[in-house]
Amino acid sequence: MTVWRLAVREILHRKLSFLMGVISVTTAVACLVGAQTLLRADRVITGHLLEQKQTEVEQSIAAKESVVKQAGADLEDAMRKHMLGLGFNILILPKEQSRSELLLNGMTATMPESYVDKLGQSNIVTVNHLLPSVTRRVLWPEQNREVILIGTRGEVPIQHRALKKPLLEEVAEGKMVIGHEIQKELELKVGDTVTFQKQEFTISAVHPERGSTDDVTIWMNLRQAQELLGMQNLINAILALECDCAGDRISAIRAEIEAILPGTQVIEKYSQALARAEARSKAKESAESALEQEKKSGQATLLREKLGRDQLEQQHTGFAAVLVPLVLAGSAVTIFLLALANARQRTEEIGILRAVGLKSQQIILVFLSKATLIGCAGALLGIGLGFWIGWGLGGLSGTGLAWQQLFATGNLLQTIVAAPVLAIALTGIASWVPALLAAQQDPAVVLQGG
Amino acid sequence: MLLQVNNVSKSYAGAQSSICAVNNVSLQISKGEFVAVQGPSGCGKSTLLLIAGALLKPDSGVVLVDGQDPYALNPDTRAGFRARTIGFVFQQFHLVPYLSVLDNVLAPALAVPGNAAETRDRALQLIERFGLSDRSQHVPAKLSTGERQRAAMARALLNQPKLILADEPTGNLDHQNADALLGYLAEFAIGGGTVLLVTHDDRAVAHAKRVIHLQHGEVAEPIVS
Numbered sequence: 001m002t003v004w005r006l007a008v009r010e011i012l013h014r015k016l017s018f019l020m021g022v023i024s025v026t027t028a029v030a031c032l033v034g035a036q037t038l039l040r041a042d043r044v045i046t047g048h049l050l051e052q053k054q055t056e057v058e059q060s061i062a063a064k065e066s067v068v069k070q071a072g073a074d075l076e077d078a079m080r081k082h083m084l085g086l087g088f089n090i091l092i093l094p095k096e097q098s099r100s101e102l103l104l105n106g107m108t109a110t111m112p113e114s115y116v117d118k119l120g121q122s123n124i125v126t127v128n129h130l131l132p133s134v135t136r137r138v139l140w141p142e143q144n145r146e147v148i149l150i151g152t153r154g155e156v157p158i159q160h161r162a163l164k165k166p167l168l169e170e171v172a173e174g175k176m177v178i179g180h181e182i183q184k185e186l187e188l189k190v191g192d193t194v195t196f197q198k199q200e201f202t203i204s205a206v207h208p209e210r211g212s213t214d215d216v217t218i219w220m221n222l223r224q225a226q227e228l229l230g231m232q233n234l235i236n237a238i239l240a241l242e243c244d245c246a247g248d249r250i251s252a253i254r255a256e257i258e259a260i261l262p263g264t265q266v267i268e269k270y271s272q273a274l275a276r277a278e279a280r281s282k283a284k285e286s287a288e289s290a291l292e293q294e295k296k297s298g299q300a301t302l303l304r305e306k307l308g309r310d311q312l313e314q315q316h317t318g319f320a321a322v323l324v325p326l327v328l329a330g331s332a333v334t335i336f337l338l339a340l341a342n343a344r345q346r347t348e349e350i351g352i353l354r355a356v357g358l359k360s361q362q363i364i365l366v367f368l369s370k371a372t373l374i375g376c377a378g379a380l381l382g383i384g385l386g387f388w389i390g391w392g393l394g395g396l397s398g399t400g401l402a403w404q405q406l407f408a409t410g411n412l413l414q415t416i417v418a419a420p421v422l423a424i425a426l427t428g429i430a431s432w433v434p435a436l437l438a439a440q441q442d443p444a445v446v447l448q449g450g
Numbered sequence: 451m452l453l454q455v456n457n458v459s460k461s462y463a464g465a466q467s468s469i470c471a472v473n474n475v476s477l478q479i480s481k482g483e484f485v486a487v488q489g490p491s492g493c494g495k496s497t498l499l500l501i502a503g504a505l506l507k508p509d510s511g512v513v514l515v516d517g518q519d520p521y522a523l524n525p526d527t528r529a530g531f532r533a534r535t536i537g538f539v540f541q542q543f544h545l546v547p548y549l550s551v552l553d554n555v556l557a558p559a560l561a562v563p564g565n566a567a568e569t570r571d572r573a574l575q576l577i578e579r580f581g582l583s584d585r586s587q588h589v590p591a592k593l594s595t596g597e598r599q600r601a602a603m604a605r606a607l608l609n610q611p612k613l614i615l616a617d618e619p620t621g622n623l624d625h626q627n628a629d630a631l632l633g634y635l636a637e638f639a640i641g642g643g644t645v646l647l648v649t650h651d652d653r654a655v656a657h658a659k660r661v662i663h664l665q666h667g668e669v670a671e672p673i674v675s
């Protein structure tokens with residue numbers, strides 16, 4: 001027979017009173033643990049959500065970045081391609097070629113073909129690709145129509161430079177490249193054979209529509225063109241492609257070329273490629289500004305999300321700050337009243353136990369043992385219930401997050417460990433006064449009743 | 451002298467005036483004596499018993515149990531003294547409702563530190579002696595009144611007291627059970643114990659060595675049987 005056994009027997013005898021005590025402790029502990037769990041869940045979910053959002057924003061920025069990169073690459077590519085198709089930046093012409101004549105009737109003056117070789121063998125640095133050509137507006141007798149005939153030799157390498165990939169392929173002998181209008185009007189296609197001034201040519205390429213004289217131009221090998229035109233070893237112009245001649249540099253180019261080829265003049269050609277490049281550059285700029293915008297809106301989204309979460313967390317914290325102490329106080333009062341009622345209920349048996357010799361401390365101990373049991377049972381149930389409620393309210397169940405994450409940081413574990421101690425302290429303190437009252441009861445009063 | 455009550459008085463605070471329950475009572479009981487106190491209802495028998503049993507401090511007078519004035523001790527020491535020296539049997543049995551017969555019998559052991567196994571053996575022996583062996587795990591509510599009173603008797607004897615105070619122990623019993631209980635008390639006295647029995651049952655008087663008559667809280671005249 002022990003005091004403990006006495007307490008347990010009494011609990012089993014008055015299950016309802018014990019159950020009510022346990023329920024009120026459970027409520028208090030569940031409230032405390034639930035609030036803590038909820039606040040932790042808030043934190044964990046916030047972290048998770050912000051991480052997710054961050055990733056989304058980063059992905060979106062990366063996508064935009066790749067667009068910008070693509071736009072940049074497109075621009076670069078376009079520059080190259082259009083220069084190849086349409087553009088040359090400067091035109092080297094014989095000095096006697098009048099500009100008005102050039103614009104009215106095309107190239108009329110000639111210079112020796114050897115000039116291009118001279119340029120190629122020079123130490124010229126301001127231009128890259130050299131393209132000698134003859135150009136003449138002629139009648140295509142077999143077709144009875146006028147065309148611009150251009151004879152090109154392909155690129156002449158500049159010898160002191162490393163060999164570059166040529167921008168233009170030479171038109172081979174017996175081959176012909178034609179412009180869009182000609183192709184359309186004569187209904188020609190690659191592989192067709194045509195006769196030009198009694199010579200046979202095979203169409204090797206057709207240029208797409210360019211909206212310039214190129215559309216009414218035919219290109220053939222320089223040598224053949226010179227023969228057809230009776231211009232052996234003569235050329236009209238040298239095109240210098242891909243020359244880095246923006247801004248003032250044109251004067252440097254002029255100086256350099258005129259020094260090598262005194263009998264020439266250099267004119268700048270505005271190319272469509274430049275206009276296109278400008279457009280591309282605009283596209284690139286707008287892609288860049290879109291990227292900037294994306295970055296900004298990403299930051300704003302993150303901030304908004306964070307503010308929203310902060311607000312929710314604050315709401316929960318505020319709610320917990322009011323609810324938890326309230327429920328704890330309510331539970332303490334309930335336990336106190338239950339213990340008081342229990343002490344009154346036990347008047348007779350306490351009188352008997354006092355009569356048979358139990359000390360007042362033993363009576364107090366009986367009460368505190370019961371309080372401890374109520375505290376333990378309530379704490380265990382409360383921890384389970386509180387965790388479950390906090391988990392549910394926190395919305396963790398839907399996120400696929402693991403419960404372990406709640407304990408990774410923060411003091412939920414401490415709360416859960418401290419909860420039984422707190423619960424036992426709560427029941428102990430609340431039961432203390434009723435226990436004292438019971439212990440001080442005069443056994444004679446009870447026994448006289450009999 | 452095992453029990454000495456000298457000029458003891460006790461009054462209760464009533465609604466208007468105080469009620470004098472015990473008035474200047476003196477009595478001496480030696481070791482091994484079986485004494486009965488008789489008197490009409492309300493004459494102060496129970497009050498006298500509680501005073502003698504170290505449960506109710508008198509307004510005046512001195513009580514000596516086994517040479518010790520229990521009211522000179524502090525309440526907890528007095529409780530321990532009571533547990534070791536005095537056994538009680540009441541008309542209402544006063545068993546703890548949720549404890550089995552065995553646990554009820556063992557309850558006084560909580561107040562007296564001792565060998566748990568020995569105490570338990572003693573309790574089982576007492577239970578067997580009072581014919582409750584097959585009832586030892588039952589709670590009081592499942593017992594007959596006679597069995598309840600026997601369980602109370604066993605509890606009173608657990609700590610091997612020197613004095614048994616019994617207040618109307620036969621009041622709720624039939625003849626057969628009452629006789630049996632009085633027999634046990636007489637047996638206790640024969641074994642060297644001292645019994646103070648409060649009753650208005652005339653049969654109890656047959657077992658008593660001495661009868662004290664109480665009237666209006668005072669001793670009327672001692673009658674020696």
Ligand SMILES: Nc1ncnc2c1ncn2[C@@H]1O[C@H](COP(=O)(O)OP(=O)(O)OP(=O)(O)O)[C@@H](O)[C@H]1O
Nearest residue numbers: 448462463469471490491492493494495496497498
């Ligand atoms: N706690 C109390 N407070 C006030 N008066 C009391 C109290 N206990 C007893 N009395 C009164 O004291 C007187 C003696 O009571 P007591 O119980 O000692 O009588 P009794 O002889 O045991 O009676 P009964 O045979 O009916 O048990 C009675 O008048 C009773 O009303």
Ligand SMILES: [Mg+2]
Nearest residue numbers: 495496497617
């Ligand atoms: Mg009485």
